[in-house]
Amino acid sequence: MRLKYVLNEVLIGLWRNITMTIAMMITLSVSLTMLGASALMYLQVGQMKDFYYAKIEVSIFLTEDITDGQRAGIDAALTASPLVRDKVYETKAQALARFRKMFRDSPTLVDAVRPDTLPESFRVKLKDPEAYDEFTRQLAGRPGIQLIVDQREVLGKVFRVFSSIQLLALVIASVMAVAGLLLVGNIIQVAAYSKRREVAVMKLVGASNWFIQAPFVLEAMAAGLAGSLLAFGGLYAGKVLLLDGPLQALSKLMTPIPDGNLWLMLPLLAAAGAGTSGVAGWITLRFHIRV
Structure with missing residues (x-):
């Protein structure tokens, strides 16, 4: 019964703040896409070094x-x-x-x-x-x-360019992640304020802090998980529609991205999206909202 109640409150909370939830999902998806792209670039640079150094x-x-x-x-x-x-x-x-x-x-x-x-x-x-x-x-x-x-002297310059691109992607992803986490905190605050009476009643009847906070934290984790799925979809579409399509000529310079590396991004992005959103939601409740 408790689990059913918590899940029902999560769905109600997501629907009640649907516009802000969509905004949070989009913001997180953009930051996670940049994070996934930088992670793929990191793996790709290492693979390219092994490939080209063997031919030096x-x-x-x-x-x-x-x-x-x-x-x-x-x-x-x-x-x-x-x-x-x-x-x-x-x-x-x-x-x-x-x-x-x-x-x-x-x-x-x-x-x-x-x-x-x-x-x-x-x-x-x-x-x-x-x-x-x-x-x-x-x-x-x-x-x-x-x-x-x-030839390593020439290749070293090329790899330094790739490393700079990778660092730039990480910086952009970090900025977008901060924006997404701030948005998570705002959504949690709005959701908790809109349910302040229900929270007060639950406190009076002896409900634990975990039971009260769980729906809010799960709301944030659900939005983060949805954002990570959107981010993975963007990475997959980019590989299939661009790297395997019009930009296939880049394969003469860059080694092909293995499907295994691409699918590895799915659990990593899901963990990053849901985990950081849940932690941000819990911190918001713990330090900014008295429940």
Whole structure:
């Protein structure tokens, strides 16, 4: 009987303040959508690092006046190095062919590069990309080497951009979450004020604080849960309609978002929405409303 009464009061409370309840659901859904997007971005950046770092190459550009003996010495050093997983020697002609293929959509740039402009090089893949500094020390000072370039320097800049986007999403989500929680507190105050006589009667007959507060807290949790479902729906629609549709070309840069990561957001958003709303409602009742 008590449970039935509490649930009935929750439904009545939600319907009685329907406009404010909808406003709270929308506000929470926006903040939770940003939170879910930032969480997906965090997981995606980690996955992209693992994917791209496994493909990283160290480019060893050779000097113009390198001798056959120096080239053979560098090749032997790379073969003997325990840090090297694979190596490929690239002549000037091969470098030019690869350059023309990469920039085939920019004929002006391709025409500006002469056959002898690009140096010959070794393309090396390390067993551990983090061992670049040790690998560089092994080859330091060896004659015939003009420059050693690690692709991690370029990828690091890209990942810093993604990290900045992730941080911005978290900041926006935090601001929206504060706004949503303040709205939860206002709704709880209005609901409690509209039922102040019923609350007073229940106190007179000896009802416990938990029994009086439960409907209000559950109202907030129900609205938060509804907002989290809306947020998950927005994330799912964004992936299906945008990332798997018009923005599918981004998959050449970003690794695809696994369905498992997307569905992981559902319980996380539900817990965040219902949990924070319930806590906000309880704090409002505990410190601002005497029941």
